Amino acid sequence: MNTTRASHAVIGIAALVTAASCYAHTSKKHHKTSSDAPMPVTYPSPTGSEPAVATQWGAVSEPALPATVCGAPLQAKLTPVGGSIDTLDADPANSQPDTARIQAAIDACPAGQAVKLTVGYSGESGFLSGPLRLKSGVTLWIDQGVTLFASRNPANYDNGVGTCGTATTSKTKSCNPLILASDTAGSGIVGKGVIDGRGGSLLTSGPNAGKRSWWDVAYQNKTMGLNQQNPRLVQVSKGSAFTLHDITLENSPNFHVVLDSVVGVTAWGIKILSPSLEYTKARYACPSGTTPDAHTPATCFTPDTVKNTDGFDPGQSSNVVLAYSYISTGDDDVAVKASKAPASNNLTFAHNHFYYGHGMSIGSETNSGVSNVAVTDLTMDGYDSPNGNGLRIKSDSSRGGMVSNVRYEQVCMRNVRQPLVFDPYYSTAKGSLYPSFTGIVIKGFRDLGSASQSSQVTFSGYATNGVVKPLEITLDNVVFDGTQPALATGHNGGPSVLPAYTHFTLGPGPVSFANSIVTSTAADVTVSGSPGNAAPVDCSGAFVPLKSVLPDSPI
Structure with a gap:
């Protein structure tokens, strides 16, 4: 991994140390009793080859x-x-x-x-x-x-x-x-x-x-x-x-x-x-x-x-780590869900590579709430699938709830049709479970673009029948190389012109498409902060062919 990418911290986690205790390092030799019943076989444990992962509750090795x-x-x-x-x-x-x-x-x-x-x-x-x-x-x-x-x-x-x-x-x-x-x-x-x-x-x-x-x-x-x-x-x-x-x-x-x-x-x-x-x-x-x-x-x-x-779907779960992994699927690479109690909280996704798929997603079921999600050092190569998504939070009023404190850092992306999607109108289904996305931070994101298709971004809060739940999002050092992304239009009964009902905080790092974000009193689009100058995320060593990891991969 490029040394300029995200750093790793080291602290312990009680719940997972308990699990690790099942793997105590003993060194017995294989033998049989006089009744010829097989006895347990013991194996030396290899030294871990990857650094520990910092999480919201400690470090996981x-x-x-x-x-x-x-x-x-x-x-x-x-x-x-x-x-x-x-x-x-x-x-x-x-x-x-x-x-x-x-x-x-x-x-x-x-x-x-x-x-x-x-x-x-x-x-x-x-x-x-x-x-x-x-x-x-x-x-x-x-x-x-x-x-x-x-x-x-x-x-x-x-x-x-x-x-x-x-x-x-x-x-x-x-x-x-x-x-x-x-x-x-x-x-x-x-x-x-x-x-x-x-x-x-x-x-x-x-x-x-x-x-x-x-x-x-x-x-x-x-x-x-x-x-x-x-x-x-x-x-x-x-x-x-x-x-x-x-x-x-x-x-x-x-x-x-x-x-x-x-x-x-x-x-x-x-x-x-x-x-x-x-x-x-x-x-x-x-x-x-x-x-x-x-x-x-x-x-x-x-x-x-x-x-x-779907690849990896944690629902109603907590203290979850997905690290140093490789996912390519026909649907969500990851989908964090919360369709019932308890809420999903304390989830860390670190040092992963995604390929085909519908992205690093939260939703669509967010009924019981999703909070404290950290995504760091993520590489995504969508291979220009027309259905490709990058970072995505999706829900609707039939299954919505509070999504809060979600942080994305050190993300490299290319060939992804929809790199950023924050959509509370995911389907036409209706109800009184209103989506609310707050405390969303993207800090250190770079999209290298595509030679064959343009990209678009979706920023929308929820606002229907007098219920208003603005999207609150910070963009800091969010850079698209080359052609800048188009702003998606609304769908499924939501606002037709986007962004809408979105409160942006920009900077202090650059936001390459900041000029396309226009404040609007009618659509409740606000902008605070000011983007500045900084080196974009270094993606020079980020992309790894999946076939180098899985020989039976087609890509």
Whole structure:
């Protein structure tokens, strides 16, 4: 990382130290008892390679790998062909051969230890599983070279509603996630292996068997106004001290990682990608007629056709860190949500790289409130997707609430259609839950532009039916190279001319498009402060090809 980028501080965090205590550094040797029962295997813990991350509640360090594996590691028995195991489970009866043994190992594992999945004796690298449930204190360790493939049989995920794997008029969710951690303390998923949700593989049971993949079903959500019934990859509900470390998550049928009411989460060095080369072409150059736009089942997907594949979504959660991670998806790279109590607060996103996707987002559900969000040292390369977003806060009066104290620092961006979006009219839905965005600070932002498309920015507060909630935002050293961004127009019943109902504070650093911000008494646009001169953020070493991190990336 360029030495001029954001600095790192070092202090402790009690909730996550508790989790780390599960990874004590012991050094026993593998042996068996007289009954030949396997004993725990211990491993030396590597020294952390990345600096600690400063947060609002202290510093968080890179997690250590588990010191102890309960029993013998589980060995892979399947050999993928070209990164796929579709030839092995065309018969739905063969859809989850490894579920029982992985779950049994988790259930039998003592707290503070890990279940480890490893390569087989003859180089086998694949596991194939349906839904798994983690328990407190137990870590699932997917070793380097190993892929945990998700079943593509909807019957394996169905929660009893009976519609998993279809698109329905009902909004009732009908699929369990692949991996669930519910009410756990100190559990996690680690290792340099891969979890592959197989979103582009044809389903093997139900009305869409052999006709649609999970992503084809998801596309019906857009084209037919239906609700996709697809499983999430990892769901963490309630509980505390959850760890994601080094793991790669790919091709989820729906959201990749969802947190719901969790206190204390460290996601460090994770990689999220949809779609991978397994389901597309290099640089997403899909031939005409092969994508969901015109062909079902589709044979090639792009980030713009894998709907609702959010990367990392913390909801109603606190003390959450996402650090040193890489995300490229077909929807929000990150979406901080607060659809119910408790509020989402104390969230830090540091030293991350985003690629395709709908941005570093807050919302659209902000009902119970979002506060104390820090985004620092973020690099975004949108690859000129027409749907690309950068920094975004989105909501509407059907699901709005208070979003406050959000700070973005040291951001480098290029090829992003909408680099800055602050929008309380995200949809046409109406209600009495009014969005309010206050205490928003952007300090140190640089957009290098695009050779193929222009960009636009959205600044709007909420003002309808006598309810006025101005956007309060500070812009300090916010610089667009070359052509300056256009100001977006309003939509969904909001003010037509933007900015509107926005109180700007500019400076002391430069704001390259300051001349386009005009005060207005009628639209309640005010400007305080004065932009000055300063060197823009140094982005010379910021951008990293995703393929250098994930070999199966198309970009």
